[in-house]
Amino acid sequence: MGGIAYYNGELFDRNEARIPLSDRAIFFGDAVYDMMIGEGGNIHQADEHIARLLFSANTIGIKHRYSAEDIYDLLELVVKSSSLNSYRIYIQLSRDSASREHSYLSSRGTNLLITAEEYRIVRDIEEIKLISTEDRRYRFCNVKTVNLLPAVLASAEAERAGCDEAVFIRDGFITECAHSNISILLGDTVYTHPLSDVILPGITRRHLLLGALSSGFKCREERFGIGELFRADEVIVTSTTKLLRRATHVDGAAVGGRNLSA
Numbered sequence: 001m002g003g004i005a006y007y008n009g010e011l012f013d014r015n016e017a018r019i020p021l022s023d024r025a026i027f028f029g030d031a032v033y034d035m036m037i038g039e040g041g042n043i044h045q046a047d048e049h050i051a052r053l054l055f056s057a058n059t060i061g062i063k064h065r066y067s068a069e070d071i072y073d074l075l076e077l078v079v080k081s082s083s084l085n086s087y088r089i090y091i092q093l094s095r096d097s098a099s100r101e102h103s104y105l106s107s108r109g110t111n112l113l114i115t116a117e118e119y120r121i122v123r124d125i126e127e128i129k130l131i132s133t134e135d136r137r138y139r140f141c142n143v144k145t146v147n148l149l150p151a152v153l154a155s156a157e158a159e160r161a162g163c164d165e166a167v168f169i170r171d172g173f174i175t176e177c178a179h180s181n182i183s184i185l186l187g188d189t190v191y192t193h194p195l196s197d198v199i200l201p202g203i204t205r206r207h208l209l210l211g212a213l214s215s216g217f218k219c220r221e222e223r224f225g226i227g228e229l230f231r232a233d234e235v236i237v238t239s240t241t242k243l244l245r246r247a248t249h250v251d252g253a254a255v256g257g258r259n260l261s262a
Helices: 024-028 046-059 068-082 149-160 203-214 226-231
Strands: 004-007 010-013 031-039 086-094 111-118 126-134 165-170 173-177 181-186 189-192 218-221 234-239 243-250
Touching: 004 068, 010 068, 024 086, 031 046, 046 068, 046 086, 046 203, 068 086, 068 111, 126 149, 126 234, 149 165, 173 226, 181 203, 181 226, 189 203, 203 218, 203 234, 203 243, 226 243
Parallel strands: 126 165, 126 243, 189 218
Antiparallel strands: 004 010, 004 111, 031 086, 086 111, 165 173, 173 181, 181 189, 181 234, 234 243
């Protein structure tokens, strides 16, 4: 797959880029990232994605020299250099390059990786199937780190079951999906898990709530369980790359399908 990559001031063909083993992202996953999409030279919700990246970095103490404006300029450089019309952009900020030592108190710099690859943006509301699974992630889900093993395992579990996504359950409540946020529509109200350290502050989730309010729906950020999921008029799955999708089945049983206009 073609595209372009930027690493610490240099541009590469995406297939030729190399990251040194000393980058702390390699051994420790000591890095944060964000993902965005765009087309025609534009990057959708770039300001919000950059703000989330910087929030993630600051939350776990990654000290860096980049302002939001610096990062935006670099994103534009990568997009322009890629010559792609429709693209997915990945940006990763790791703590430092150093010998393999757990402590980072002597860290003096950061590494910045940006890639752009061809991506077709789907605007139709896709229908998907979900499988429920225990949420075994640690309590830093509000920080978008590269430590994604629980999500990787849950996604494989969903695929083996013939499903498109896995929905996590923690202490009897739905949190989010393996790589998406989840909300439900019950009557005239959209419910979604409140922001906390067990869900990612999804940007598409936020725009779903804003759009629902502007369309006359009520919105409540409160926890709900599997029972409410099955009673919902609609089960709505949101993410940056897939936008808004409608879940039609959970664990093989039909759900939703009663109110969401295509």
